[in-house]
Amino acid sequence: MRSSRSSSASRSSRSSFRARAAAALIASAAVIGSLLTAGSGVAHAADTPLRDLGAARGKVIGTAVTGSRLTGTYGDLAGAQFGSLTPGNAMKWGSVEPSRGTFDWAEADRIVAFAEAHGQQVRGHTLVWHSQNPGWLTGGSWTPAELRTLLRDHIGTEAGRYKGRIAAWDVVNEPFNEDGTYRSTLWYDGLGADYIADALTWARAADPAAELYINDYNVEGVNAKSTALYNLVRSLKERGVPIDGVGLQAHLILGQVPATFQQNIQRFADLGVDVAITELDIRMTLPSDSAKLAQQKADYKAVTAACAAVARCVNLTVWGFTDSDSWVESTFPGQGAATPYDANYAPKPAYYGISEALGGTTTPPPTGACTAVYTVQSQWNTGFTGNVTLSCSGASLSSWRVTWTYGAGQRITQSWNADCAQSGAAVSCRNAAYNGGVPDGGSVSFGFNASWSGGNPVPEVTLG
Template identity: 85%
Template sequence: MRSSPRSRLSALLAGAVTVGALLTATATPAQAADTPLRDLGTAKGKVIGTAVTGSKLTGTYGDLAGAQFSSLTPGNAMKWGSVEPTQGTFNWAEADQIVNFAEAHGQQVRGHTLVWHSQNPSWLTNGTWTPAQLTTLLQNHINTEVGRYKGRIAAWDVVNEPFNEDGTYRSTLWYNGLGVDYIANALTWARAADPNAKLYINDYNVEGVNAKSNALYNLVSSLKQRGVPIDGVGLQAHLILGQVPATFQQNIQRFADLGLDVAITELDIRMNLPSDATKLAQQKADYKAVTAACVAVARCVNLTVWGFTDSDSWVESTFPGQGAATPYDANYQPKPAYYGISEALGGGTTTPPTGACKATYSVTSQWNTGFTGNVVISCSGAALSSWRATWTFGAGQTVTQAWNATCTQSGAAVSCANATYNGTVPDGGSVSFGFNGAWSGSNPLPTVTVS
C-alpha cells in the first residue's frame, strides 16, 4: 500500500529538526552518515533491520525507520497475545500497519513470532488442553497468521527461545504438551502456509559457542537430516557492554556451513547508566565487532537492531539501572554505536561532534488551526548553565502558550528562555519545553539555535 501525498505531508509535519550547538557559531548538528545503513548493507549483501512499534511510525521515528533500514520486525504486533487476545477474535491493526509501512518504503518484513512461551493470551495459557486440542490450536494459529501475510513476509521466527541455558529444552506449554516435535510440526505447517517465506528458529545467548548454541546446532542439524523445512537460525544478540563473545564469527560460520542462513535478529548492547564517553566508545566498538562478524560470513544475511532509538527500547524497564542500548539516543540523534555499524559496513568514519549541545524541535500534535510543539535541549561533552532557543517561523505560525520556558515572539522571530528551575543542562543531560501554536495553510519546521 503506497502512502498518499497527504499522509506523507502529515508525516513530515510531525517530524523533528535537530540543530547543533551553538556553543560556537560554527557548531554543526550530529547527522547520520551520508549513506544510510540500508544502502551500506545492500552493498555488502546484508539486510539491515530494526524492530518497530507501529503506533510510532510517524514523524522523525517513521522517517528514520524508513530511510535507514531495509527490514522491519514488529516488536510485539505479531505475537499471539497481540493478534488473538480472545479465542477466535483477531486484531491485525498494528501488524497490518507495519507491513503496509514496510511495503511503502521498499522494506522486507521479518515476522516475529509464531511459537513462544511468552506473551500468549490468558485463554491459551490458562486452558486445559489435550495434545490433540493443543496441536489443532497451534496449527490453526500458524495457518491463520502466516496465511494472512502470505507473500508479504520475507522470513518468520517460527519458534522462539526453545532452550534453557544448559541446552535442555525449555519447559513450556508446547514442549510439555506436545514434546520436542512441536518444533518440526510448526516449521512444517509454516512452510505449507507460505512456501516462499524463510523459516527460522530464534534464541538468545546463542551468539557464541556454548552449551545453548550447541543444542541449537544439534537441533537444526537433526531437522535438516529429517527433511524438516528450516532455512536459518536467529541469534538475538541482546548483549552487555564489553561482552561480545570471542567466538561470535566462528559460531555464525558453523551454522552457515550446515547450509543455513544466519540472522542477528534482536541486537542491542546495554550498559550501566548513566552513559558517558568511555562507555559509548566501547559500545561503538561492540556494535562494530558484531556487524563485522556478520559481514565476514556470506550466509549472515540480516542484522536487525531491537529498536533503533533508546526511547523505544525494552532494556530500561527490564534491567533497572541499565539502558542506552541502541544506535540512536532518545532524541533520535545517532550515537557512536551508529557509526560502529556504518564503519563495519564500509561507510565513512564520520563521528558525531563532541563538546556540543543541540536542540530538537518537533510537532507532537496538530489540528485544523493549531498545533503543539516541543523542543528538547541536550548536551554531550558540553554543558549549559542557562539557555535561549530561537527560531523563525516560515509560514506565519504563532506561539500562543508556552510551558517550562518564557517565550516571546516579534513578527516571525521566536525566542524562548529557560525557566528559573531548568536553566542547567549537564553533560549527558537534557531539558525540554513545550508550547501551543496557531497555523494556517502549512506548518514547516523551523531551524532552531541555542545560546
C-alpha cells in the same frame, strides 16, 4: 514432514521473493534520496545509508520498529537507513488476537505497508513464544489435541494473512534454557519437543515463500545453549523438517561481545542454514560518556564484522535504532543507551561502527552539542500529551529555552517542568527554577497537554 529444500516449487517461490525484494530496493532509490535530505534528524545524510552498505556486501541491515511511530524523523530514518523492518510487538499473539477470535492487525499491517512503500523486507516476529500470549490462551485449560489445534490455526491465520509479503519468520522464539535443556512452556509442556517441528511445518504450508527461523538469546557464542540449538537444527534437517535459518538475538552488554561469535555463525552456516543477527543492542551502565560510547562503537563494529565475514549471515537487525524506542531502560534499571542513535535521532559512535564494518566512510557529527527532541506520548480525539527531552554530550547548559512553531493549529493547555507560552502558532518553553542545568552526558524532560483537530504533525524544535 516436508523438507524446506525438497520442493522445487517452494524453492522457486522463495527465490522469486528475493528477486522482488531486490527489485523493490532499486525502485525505492528515489524515495530514499528524498528522505535523506529531509529534516535535521538526518544530518548525516552525506554518509551512505546502512541499507546500501549492507546490500553491497550481500547483507540486509534492519531494525525493529514501533508502527505508531513511523512518521516524522523516526519514519524518515527507518525508511532511509534500513533494508528490513521487524515489528517489535505488533505480530505477537497477544497483540493480534487479544480476545479469542477477535483480531487486531492494524499496527502489523501499517508496518508491512510502510516496508513495501520503502522497498524493504519484513521479518515476521514471532509465531510461537512462551511470552506475550493472550490471557485467554495462557489462562485456559487445554488438552494436547486442543492446544495443537490452537497453535496450528494461529500459525496458519497469521502467516497466511501475510503470505508472500514476509521475507522471514521467527517461527519459534526462545525454546531453550541457559543449560541447553528445553524451556518449560505452554508448548513444550503440553506438546513435547516436536511442537517446534510441527510449527515449522505449519508455517511452510501457510507461506511457502518465507524463510523459517528459530530465534534465541545468549546463543551468540559457542556455549551449552547455542550447542543445543545447533543440535536441534541438525536434527531437524536430518528429519526433513523445514528450517532455513537461525536467529542470534544479540542483546549484549558493553565490552562482552563473545570471542567465538564468528566461529558460532560459521558452524550454523556449515549446517546449510542462513544466520541472522536479529535483535542487536549493546547496553551500558548510565550515564553514557565518551569512553563507554567508544567501547560501544567497537562492539557494534565487531558484531557487524563477524556477520560480514560469513557469507550465510544474511541479516543484521538492531532492536530499535534510537534510544527513545528501546526496551532496555525499562527492563534493566540503570542501564540503557543501547542503540545506534540517541534519543534525539543523532547517530552515535555505534552507528559509525556498523558503517565502518560494512566498508563505509563516514563523517562523524560534531561533538560538544546539546539537542532537544519532541515526541507525542499519547493522543486522543481532541488532545494529546507531548514531551520534550534535552540532552547534552560534550557540552552542558545552565539554562535553556526551546521553541517551535505548530503547523496545524495545535494549542498548549498545560505544561509541567517548564514555563511554556504560546503566541499564535509559536511556542516558547523555558526551564523551571529547578531544572535549568543539564550536565555533559545528562538530560532533562518537560511535558505538556495540548489540543488538536484535523492533524497533529510533529514540529521541528530549536534549542536556544
